[in-house]
Amino acid sequence: MIRFLAISFGIFFLFSSCSLRTTEGLRQVPHVDSEITNPYFANSNLDYVYKAKIEVYTRNFGGIQIIKKTDANTHRIVMTTEFGGKLMDLEYDGHTFTKNFVIDELDRKFILEVLKEDFRMLLIEKTKPIATYISPEAQVFKASNGNRFDFYFFGSTSGFLDKIVKTSKSKEKVTVNFSSLDGQVAEKIAIHHNNIQLKIDLEKFKEEKNAN
Amino acid sequence: MAQETSMNPTEVSAFKQKVIDASQSTKTITSDFDQFKHLDFLANDVKTSGKMVFKAPNQVKWAYTKPYQYNVVFTEDQLLINDGGTKSKVDIGNSKLFKKLNELIVNSVKGNMFSDADFEVTFLKSAKYNKAVFIPKDKKIAEYISSFELLFNRDDAQVYEVKMIEPSKDFTQIIFSNRILNSGIDDSVFSH
Numbered sequence: 001m002i003r004f005l006a007i008s009f010g011i012f013f014l015f016s017s018c019s020l021r022t023t024e025g026l027r028q029v030p031h032v033d034s035e036i037t038n039p040y041f042a043n044s045n046l047d048y049v050y051k052a053k054i055e056v057y058t059r060n061f062g063g064i065q066i067i068k069k070t071d072a073n074t075h076r077i078v079m080t081t082e083f084g085g086k087l088m089d090l091e092y093d094g095h096t097f098t099k100n101f102v103i104d105e106l107d108r109k110f111i112l113e114v115l116k117e118d119f120r121m122l123l124i125e126k127t128k129p130i131a132t133y134i135s136p137e138a139q140v141f142k143a144s145n146g147n148r149f150d151f152y153f154f155g156s157t158s159g160f161l162d163k164i165v166k167t168s169k170s171k172e173k174v175t176v177n178f179s180s181l182d183g184q185v186a187e188k189i190a191i192h193h194n195n196i197q198l199k200i201d202l203e204k205f206k207e208e209k210n211a212n
Numbered sequence: 213m214a215q216e217t218s219m220n221p222t223e224v225s226a227f228k229q230k231v232i233d234a235s236q237s238t239k240t241i242t243s244d245f246d247q248f249k250h251l252d253f254l255a256n257d258v259k260t261s262g263k264m265v266f267k268a269p270n271q272v273k274w275a276y277t278k279p280y281q282y283n284v285v286f287t288e289d290q291l292l293i294n295d296g297g298t299k300s301k302v303d304i305g306n307s308k309l310f311k312k313l314n315e316l317i318v319n320s321v322k323g324n325m326f327s328d329a330d331f332e333v334t335f336l337k338s339a340k341y342n343k344a345v346f347i348p349k350d351k352k353i354a355e356y357i358s359s360f361e362l363l364f365n366r367d368d369a370q371v372y373e374v375k376m377i378e379p380s381k382d383f384t385q386i387i388f389s390n391r392i393l394n395s396g397i398d399d400s401v402f403s404h
Contacts, residue, residue, distance in 0.1 A: 060295065062298075066249075084249040
């Protein structure tokens with residue numbers, strides 16, 4: 001009996017430590033080979049401009065986050081202070097980031113790697129998933145990203161991309177929540193890191209109404 | 213674009229004196245402003261707007277109201293920030309660059325920064341405005357700002373436009389309007 005309990009607990013802990021929270025309550029369904037799309041930074045005619053609020057270990061920073069798709073595979077990513085001074089200017093071609101300008105205070109390998117990884121999650125437009133899950137609320141696609149995974153949650157009623165979760169095999173690392181009215185442009189984006197105390201909240205600039 | 217020509221030495225000294233006189237008689241300024249961030253790859257400049265309040269000798273508050281609420285009060289050693297309800301303070305006491313930027317902002321609001329040894333200044337004129345172009349001598353500042361331009365009304369020598377041009381040629385332009393001088397401003401406006 002003791003041996004049975006020991007094995008049972010062992011199995012329980014083994015499974016609980018390996019179980020990924022992201023897929024809890026989801027049902028895996030047969031996967032159809034297809035491509036999914038993140039539409040939120042995909043329109044090269046739009047300037048994507050957001051007010052950014054960043055909270056790092058109880059410290060708060062702000063700025064303006066500007067993203068533009070400059071050709072089929074390339075995005076320009078600029079962050080400025082509220083006064084307009086450039087903090088960071090990067091280019092991403094879908095594989096590699098090029099650093100055009102970064103102020104000394106942010107030009108640290110660790111900081112840049114974290115931010116690049118966040119931007120990658122936001123900007124990757126087409127992804128080929130490797131597994132599909134469903135729940136009453138969402139259709140979820142799992143994509144492979146090196147030794148990590150990205151889970152894309154699409155609302156089952158709206159069809160809008162609501163969330164991307166980056167995970168290891170057993171833990172959620174980063175969650176990106178999108179709020180969108182039309183499924184094409186995200187009004188709000190919340191990036192929350194689980195392994196470091198970092199939250200980035202982006203709120204889209206509202207279009208100025210013409211006074212005439 | 214109005215045609216610009218260089219001022220001759222007599223015009224330069226008359227202009228400087230007019231700006232210094234105007235700034236010495238200016239105890240407070242409140243003004244609306246529109247800020248435009250120009251990045252060459254964008255279809256449209258990024259526009260933000262708000263109100264600027266200045267009280268001599270060196271209190272400045274920038275209150276952005278569109279499209280978001282964001283206030284910054286510059287004090288001697290700190291930036292007091294209220295970012296849509298989230299308050300924070302940034303110590304600038306040890307940062308030479310930040311102190312310089314603070315000084316630049318105060319002096320550019322007042323229009324009196326010609327004695328600053330950190331800049332090489334050239335003076336231009338047009339039918340509409342007088343213009344002072346400041347080029348930083350300090351290499352650190354030059355990494356962020358390649359030049360700093362102030363446009364002054366010809367009649368009252370008040371600054372109506374500030375333009376900060378980056379080494380990449382991208383720039384930030386601030387245009388002032390509805391300026392009110394020497395109205396009573398309570399110190400509580402600058403409290404955090």
